[in-house]
Structures are given as structure tokens and as C-alpha cells.
Amino acid sequence: MARIPKELVDHIIQTADIVEVVGDFVQLKRKGQNLWAPCPFHNEKSPSFSVNPAKSLYKCFGCGKAGGVVQFVMDVEGTSYVEALKYLAKKYAIEIQEEEKTPQQQLEQNERDSQFIVSDFAKNHYHRLLLNSEEGMSIGYGYLKERGLNLSTIQTFELGYSLDAWDDLMKAAETAGFDKKYLEKTGLTVIRTDDQGKDTGRRYDRFRGRVMFPIHNISGRVVGFGARTLKRDDKMAKYLNSPESEIYHKSDVLYGLFQARQAIRTQEVCYLVEGYLDVLSLYQGGIKNVVASSGTSLTEGQIRLIKRYSDNVTVLYDGDAAGIKASLRGTDLLLEGGLNVRVVLFPDGDDPDSYIRKVGDQRFTEYIETKSQDFISFKTTLVAREASGDPVKKAEAIRDVLHSIAKVPDAIKRQVFLQQTSGIFGIDEQVLITEYNKLVKSPGAAAKPSGPPDNRGNYGNGAGSANSGFPPSSNPRSAPSPRPMTDEEEAEMLMYGGAEAAAALQGMSAGFPSGAAQKEEEEDLPDMLKVCEREVLRLLVLYAPREVEEEISVAAYLLGQLDEAPLKTPLFAEMWEICRQELLAGRFPDARLLAQNEREDIRQLITDLATERYEISPNWRTKEIYVFNEVDLPKLACDNAVLRLNKVHVQRELDRAMDRLRLPGLDDVEMFEILGNIKNLKLLDNQLAGMLGTVIPRGT
Incomplete structure (x- = not known):
């Protein structure tokens, strides 16, 4: 990734008027030397968000968000530093001439841009077919209407339909002048091979006769697709997703986040569901701060995305026992990521989509507000009920809950959860504490202590213990090695500070x-x-x-x-x-x-x-x-x-x-x-x- 010259960065910052930029998102009113508005980052009645035009700075005295004009764009749009600079440059008609790229860098950028362009073409093609073709209207639009979705929701999420033909998209793309290799790289077309795996020279569309759900990245660009078949064929997968590509990494994308990011920030909570239709139905019902993992196991990359907008997440579980057990493992990652996790369980046989269509928007909202409970209490009650009457299962269930508690970074919360677990299982709290300390000491444990041993056990003093000041995952003496930076992150960090800035990002001292x-x-x-x-x-x-x-x-x-x-x-x-x-x-x-x-x-x-x-x-x-x-x-x-x-x-x-x-x-x-x-x-x-x-x- 090429770098923007520092002189040009300074010119963009000096040119950008923070009052104009912020004014695009909120209505500012002058009071004294500063301008004030309700904060765009959290709900409030009395304005506590202040903009100082003389110093080109903003600050909310409620939630603490603060910074300059570039940081505001990053915060409000959820973009990277470079993307925020490009946003401001475009607004003020400043031409960005990036420092010269190497031939290899230019080739890689061209490849990525071409894949974004062909994905956008496919999205528009599918959307047009849904609303304008006979097959799309009768089958695709008919299905979405049957599921209760209106035209506004369909257009907001740019839903589409792929014709039940082998090469409809391929022909349309070739007619429009697209190179077929980019259709293959994005997984829009499939290469037919023989029994030895050799290319036969034949190509066909991956998605045929399916309702199409475009998957956007955080900047709103289409990176892939989810597709649902409407045929009743047990041999055919109900949902088919785009394969991994240079622009689409499933572990770093959440369906609906582009549309939900502003609502998540202002509502200060993210609702996490499983499927595309769950997101669409809730969004249409007024719950706009909702995203989906799209049926895949939750990943650390997806958790980092949520944390950019809120520290609070509520997981909406289907009323399916097998599905709940599978989801519990992923929810532990949310705890480990430092998020405050709550859970809502729907009646048996219902998921968020079916339940909101059954009871209506208002009753659904009331249900999730009254039925929400913290994750540890939910899990403890669930596994205790299943292990009732079986001492062996009960012991295993207790250890399972302790594994989850060990992932909670906050020491006070861990202590409260241990007390709750003691009451639910009917077991002495000190016994739980002893077992907890054994767990965090064991090799490979989620929370491994590194403090000095002590005759009272780690619960009393040790780092990483149930009431220590450091979360297991952030103990400075046992911190994991930093992850490698992406090209984009490295370019951004090197923008001002060279290697020292990159070192600072990774948590290294850089002299301090x-x-x-x-x-x-x-x-x-x-x-x-x-x-x-x-x-x-x-x-x-x-x-x-x-x-x-x-x-x-x-x-x-x-x-x-x-x-x-x-x-x-x-x-x-x-x-x-x-x-x-x-x-x-x-x-x-x-x-x-x-x-x-x-x-x-x-x-x-x-x-x-x-x-x-x-x-x-x-x-x-x-x-x-x-x-x-x-x-x-x-x-x-x-x-x-x-x-x-x-x-x-x-x-x-x-x-x-x-x-x-x-x-x-x-x-x-x-x-x-x-x-x-x-x-x-x-x-x-x-x-x-x-x-x-x-x-x-x-x-x-």
C-alpha cells in the first residue's frame, strides 16, 4: 500500500473545516466560542458534544470521545486513518497523489480494485434481476415478501436474485468488458475440472436460482455473497457462500455491520444473531444495531470489529438445544475479548426472524429487554439443569463454567460470577475458588497465572487469579506475541513515526x-x-x-x-x-x-x-x-x-x-x-x- 506524503496529509488536515465535517452528521449550535450538539456516538438528551473551531478539535464530555477532524471521520464512519484522509480530500477536492508504488504493489492494488469492481457489478446485476426480471420477481421477490421484508429493506441491503441458468452472470460480465479471471478470483464463477483435476476450459456461475445477500465490508464495498436456494432438494446446500478471496475473509466480516455501525455506537450495544434473515427482520422492525456471524463460528477478527463500536454485545440464541451448545464455545471468545456479554434465549423452535414475525416489533423489543441476562449466569443455569442428578456431569459442568469465568478480564466480575456459580450449583464458594486456581495454573489454560506462589492460592494475590487486577489475556508479564500488521496498518503507522510508530502500535516501548x-x-x-x-x-x-x-x-x-x-x-x-x-x-x-x-x-x-x-x-x-x-x-x-x-x-x-x-x-x-x-x-x-x-x- 502506497503512502500519502506527510506534506499532503498536513495540507488535508489544515484545509478541512471541522465545523463543516461534523455538521454533515449532527446539527451544531453555537454557545460561546464553541459549538454544541447531542453526541453522535451515544444517546443523550442534553448536548455534551463540543466542537472547538479555533483548535479544530471535538470532545464529548459524556462518553469521552475526542480528537481532531481525521479522528472524527474515523470514529463516525468506522474507517481507517488513510480512508478518513481520502474522505476529507474528496470533500475538499484535494487530489491525492500517493508516493510511487513498486510494480508489485501496483499490480496487487490493481488486482484488488478489479475484484471490488466486478463484485459491485455482480451485486447490481443480481439486484436488477430481483426487481425487473420475471423469474426474479415471481421467485426471488416473492420469497422475500413472504418472509415479511418490504422494498425499503431490500434496497437498503441491496438484495438480489441469480437466474437459474449456468452462465447468466458470466455472459453479462463478459458483455460489459470484464476479464473472466476476476469472476474466478472472487468465486462468482467456477472452473470445471476433469477427474485428474485439470482445467477443462469450461466455466459456470457459482450462484444459480438463489436469493442473493451481498456482504459488505465496513466501508460499504461488496466483498462476497451469501445465497439461499429456493428449491426443495436435500442434496443441495440451502445456503452457499462466496469462497475466501483477496478481498473476502469470512473471519473479518460481519453481515449487516456496514448498515448497523452507527446504531451500535449510539445504542451502545450490538445484537448478535446467526443468519441473514435474522438481521433483515430485526433491522426492519426498528432494531438496527444487529449483525450476524452468517452461520460461521465467531472469530477474533469479528470480535475486534464489534469492539470498535461498542463494548456491549447481546447474543440472541435460537430456541434449539444443539445450536445453543455449539454457540456457547464462540461466546467464550467474546468474554476473552473484553466485551460485556448478555444472552437472550427464544422459545423452543423459534429464532429471531420467526419470533419477531410472530409477535410483532413492540413485543419482540420488550421480550429481549426483559429476558436478557448475563452470559455466565445463563450458562451456569443451563449446564446445571442438564447435569442435575449426575455427580460426574455436574463436576464437568462446573469446570466448563470456570473455563468461561477465567476468560472474563474484570477481576470484580470474576468474583461475582464465582459467587453466583456457587449458589446455582449449591457448592461451597471456597471449593470453587480452589478449583479455579488449579485451572488457571494448568498448562494451556485460558488464564494462566504468572504471579508468585502464595500459601493462600492465586485467588488471593496472583496475577490472573479470580480477583487480580490484570485480566488473564492482558497480564503484562505473560502477554501473547503481537500479531503481524497488515500492509494497511503498517502504512498508516509509518505515516508519521517510521519504525518507532510501528513499534508503538505493537505495544513495544520505542524508548518510553x-x-x-x-x-x-x-x-x-x-x-x-x-x-x-x-x-x-x-x-x-x-x-x-x-x-x-x-x-x-x-x-x-x-x-x-x-x-x-x-x-x-x-x-x-x-x-x-x-x-x-x-x-x-x-x-x-x-x-x-x-x-x-x-x-x-x-x-x-x-x-x-x-x-x-x-x-x-x-x-x-x-x-x-x-x-x-x-x-x-x-x-x-x-x-x-x-x-x-x-x-x-x-x-x-x-x-x-x-x-x-x-x-x-x-x-x-x-x-x-x-x-x-x-x-x-x-x-x-x-x-x-x-x-x-x-x-x-x-x-x-
């Missing part, structure tokens, strides 16, 4: 403390130090080019007043260094560009520094009430921030000196040295307090 280590280090720092460091960093980011004195900028002034690496909070220190490097390169740090950083924690920090929920009322000025304005007095703001930071450092040193004074075994020389240091530190602390105006220095 990683994830858990950084968190532990931050926890050791006092809150007041973080507050003071944040204020210094805020002034640097927001007012870098503003002059504090003639020809002396805020950035130069702060760098001159403080050491080269003055901040101790790891993320703040990293941001300080990024700003310092910008200045060394002859550029001032720009909050608009910094807010587009590929790392979420940096984007969030920049947005937090640059946005405030409240503004000073202009009425205060009419009443001649003096309010300190850092914009007009940047030197005073910088001096106060530096003095406060230095004062906190002095107070920390004073605390350390007092701790040393309490150490046993000090001789007189050591004690006098420490006392002298304490005296000097107290004097310096008083001087700093006097300069800040928080105390009156002696002698005044």
Missing part, C-alpha cells in the same frame, strides 16, 4: 515505558505533580508560538526555564519530547496536527489539553470583574506554571529528606547534613510560595 509499566510508574507519582506537569504541557501545546517577550515565544521560554526533560509522568514526558523535537526542526507544535497522532492516548491527551467544558461569561467583563486571561498574559501564566511545578518538586524532596531523618542508625554527621538540607528546602519552598503569592514572605 510501555502500557502496564507506564501505568505502574504513573501510580507512584503524586496527583499534585501530575496536575502541575499537565499545566506546563498545556501552555506549551496551546500557546507555543505566542510571544511572552519580544521575539521570545512561549515554547522557547518554557524550554529555557525548565530542564531538557522536566516532566516525570511518562505520557506527559513523551509529549514534551515530541514538542521539543518539533521546535528543534524549526516548527512550532500545532495542536491540530498533534491531535491526529496514530496513538489514541496522545490524541486523547491533546484534546483534553485543548478543550474546556465551561467558558467565562462575557457578562463578567461588563460588570468590571477582573478575570485573569492567560491569552493576554502568557508570561504570567508560564511563570506561575513553572513556579508551581518547581514548588511541588521541592516539597517532594522535603518529604524524602524527612523520611531519611527517621531512618534508624544515623550518626551525628549524617543527621546534621539532612537537617541542613531540610532547612534549605524549607527556605526555598517559602520563597517559591512568596513568588506565587500564596504566603507573605518574612520581612515584608
Whole structure:
């Protein structure tokens, strides 16, 4: 994948008007310097979503979503960084000339584009046949109408029909000028072979006489098809899906997600069903936040897709005992992925599609709201009922439930689930805890502990135990190896930071403390130090080019007043260094560009520094009430921030000196040295307090 030159990326970001971009999705109203609207990412009545046009940033003070104009497009459309840039470039008529590709890269891109184009042609062909051909109308449209689907739903999901002919699509594609090899690569046509597997030269359409369900990727492009036969033939598969191809990977696609993504985000829950018709019937019934695994086992890729839009998923199970047991295994993956999982079970013989057609939209919605229960309780009750009266089956059922509990990342939830399981099975909770700890210690277990052994067992202290702070899958000391990046991810990450940015994506340090280590280090720092460091960093980011004195900028002034690496909070220190490097390169740090950083924690920090929920009322000025304005007095703001930071450092040193004074075994020389240091530190602390105006220095 070719890269977009950094200069062009900066031009797109500088050109894009965040008010116009956000205004395409929500209705903004001005209030003070900012514009406000109900958040497009979650349900709310009072607007808490703010857009700052001066800094080109947005932030929701309800759900916490924040960032710049590129991040907004990524969030609202569910696109990648590069796709968001292309969206903005198209909106503002900016031509993107990507850096030159190698011949191999160009060939691969052409191959993928050709497969997308031929798939789109097939989708349009099938859709046209459904609505305009005699066979399509009588058989395909008649079937969909019988299943209760209206024309609006059919058009929204672009449903179609394939004629019961061997080469209808193939002839139409060839007439339109498509190369037959792309029909073969996407699986739209099949190559006939002889008994030795050799190509006979004959081709035929894969889909014939079937209702067609186009499968879209998250960007809305057709990547494959699901097809249902309407013939009563036991030898013929009821559903036939496109084979894997360069553009279609079943494990990374969820049917209906393109249509449902906005509703999932705003409703803050994703309903997961099994089949195409389940999705269509629920969507038509007003439940638009619904997707399907399309009859395949749930995969980690599909779980990551759901998690991009919501942490909450409700699985709608058919009332079929055999199907439920098969689905339980896939649902464990949802728990392991850190999702909050709930379950709804329909009456025996019903699935979501049949049940909503039976009881109607309103009663269906009421049913899933009242019958929803957390997955662990559901599974525990189910397996306990099946094992009733059989001690051997009961023991196996308990271990099965413990396997699921071990996949829950949240320690408190694990403890609650253990208590619930104890009550349902009628077994002592401590026995369950003991068995749980055996499970997480066993080789190959879902949650393998890595903490030191302890005579109370892992439940009490060990990492990965039932009440530990780390989920089994995210324990920093036993984390799995990072997955390889795709070409698209590598290109995006290299956009700004080269190999270091790619390393950051994979969780490697790139010169700074990683994830858990950084968190532990931050926890050791006092809150007041973080507050003071944040204020210094805020002034640097927001007012870098503003002059504090003639020809002396805020950035130069702060760098001159403080050491080269003055901040101790790891993320703040990293941001300080990024700003310092910008200045060394002859550029001032720009909050608009910094807010587009590929790392979420940096984007969030920049947005937090640059946005405030409240503004000073202009009425205060009419009443001649003096309010300190850092914009007009940047030197005073910088001096106060530096003095406060230095004062906190002095107070920390004073605390350390007092701790040393309490150490046993000090001789007189050591004690006098420490006392002298304490005296000097107290004097310096008083001087700093006097300069800040928080105390009156002696002698005044």
C-alpha cells in the first residue's frame, strides 16, 4: 500500500473545516466560542458534544470521545486513518497523489480494485434481476415478501436474485468488458475440472436460482455473497457462500455491520444473531444495531470489529438445544475479548426472524429487554439443569463454567460470577475458588497465572487469579506475541513515526515505558505533580508560538526555564519530547496536527489539553470583574506554571529528606547534613510560595 506524503496529509488536515465535517452528521449550535450538539456516538438528551473551531478539535464530555477532524471521520464512519484522509480530500477536492508504488504493489492494488469492481457489478446485476426480471420477481421477490421484508429493506441491503441458468452472470460480465479471471478470483464463477483435476476450459456461475445477500465490508464495498436456494432438494446446500478471496475473509466480516455501525455506537450495544434473515427482520422492525456471524463460528477478527463500536454485545440464541451448545464455545471468545456479554434465549423452535414475525416489533423489543441476562449466569443455569442428578456431569459442568469465568478480564466480575456459580450449583464458594486456581495454573489454560506462589492460592494475590487486577489475556508479564500488521496498518503507522510508530502500535516501548509499566510508574507519582506537569504541557501545546517577550515565544521560554526533560509522568514526558523535537526542526507544535497522532492516548491527551467544558461569561467583563486571561498574559501564566511545578518538586524532596531523618542508625554527621538540607528546602519552598503569592514572605 502506497503512502500519502506527510506534506499532503498536513495540507488535508489544515484545509478541512471541522465545523463543516461534523455538521454533515449532527446539527451544531453555537454557545460561546464553541459549538454544541447531542453526541453522535451515544444517546443523550442534553448536548455534551463540543466542537472547538479555533483548535479544530471535538470532545464529548459524556462518553469521552475526542480528537481532531481525521479522528472524527474515523470514529463516525468506522474507517481507517488513510480512508478518513481520502474522505476529507474528496470533500475538499484535494487530489491525492500517493508516493510511487513498486510494480508489485501496483499490480496487487490493481488486482484488488478489479475484484471490488466486478463484485459491485455482480451485486447490481443480481439486484436488477430481483426487481425487473420475471423469474426474479415471481421467485426471488416473492420469497422475500413472504418472509415479511418490504422494498425499503431490500434496497437498503441491496438484495438480489441469480437466474437459474449456468452462465447468466458470466455472459453479462463478459458483455460489459470484464476479464473472466476476476469472476474466478472472487468465486462468482467456477472452473470445471476433469477427474485428474485439470482445467477443462469450461466455466459456470457459482450462484444459480438463489436469493442473493451481498456482504459488505465496513466501508460499504461488496466483498462476497451469501445465497439461499429456493428449491426443495436435500442434496443441495440451502445456503452457499462466496469462497475466501483477496478481498473476502469470512473471519473479518460481519453481515449487516456496514448498515448497523452507527446504531451500535449510539445504542451502545450490538445484537448478535446467526443468519441473514435474522438481521433483515430485526433491522426492519426498528432494531438496527444487529449483525450476524452468517452461520460461521465467531472469530477474533469479528470480535475486534464489534469492539470498535461498542463494548456491549447481546447474543440472541435460537430456541434449539444443539445450536445453543455449539454457540456457547464462540461466546467464550467474546468474554476473552473484553466485551460485556448478555444472552437472550427464544422459545423452543423459534429464532429471531420467526419470533419477531410472530409477535410483532413492540413485543419482540420488550421480550429481549426483559429476558436478557448475563452470559455466565445463563450458562451456569443451563449446564446445571442438564447435569442435575449426575455427580460426574455436574463436576464437568462446573469446570466448563470456570473455563468461561477465567476468560472474563474484570477481576470484580470474576468474583461475582464465582459467587453466583456457587449458589446455582449449591457448592461451597471456597471449593470453587480452589478449583479455579488449579485451572488457571494448568498448562494451556485460558488464564494462566504468572504471579508468585502464595500459601493462600492465586485467588488471593496472583496475577490472573479470580480477583487480580490484570485480566488473564492482558497480564503484562505473560502477554501473547503481537500479531503481524497488515500492509494497511503498517502504512498508516509509518505515516508519521517510521519504525518507532510501528513499534508503538505493537505495544513495544520505542524508548518510553510501555502500557502496564507506564501505568505502574504513573501510580507512584503524586496527583499534585501530575496536575502541575499537565499545566506546563498545556501552555506549551496551546500557546507555543505566542510571544511572552519580544521575539521570545512561549515554547522557547518554557524550554529555557525548565530542564531538557522536566516532566516525570511518562505520557506527559513523551509529549514534551515530541514538542521539543518539533521546535528543534524549526516548527512550532500545532495542536491540530498533534491531535491526529496514530496513538489514541496522545490524541486523547491533546484534546483534553485543548478543550474546556465551561467558558467565562462575557457578562463578567461588563460588570468590571477582573478575570485573569492567560491569552493576554502568557508570561504570567508560564511563570506561575513553572513556579508551581518547581514548588511541588521541592516539597517532594522535603518529604524524602524527612523520611531519611527517621531512618534508624544515623550518626551525628549524617543527621546534621539532612537537617541542613531540610532547612534549605524549607527556605526555598517559602520563597517559591512568596513568588506565587500564596504566603507573605518574612520581612515584608
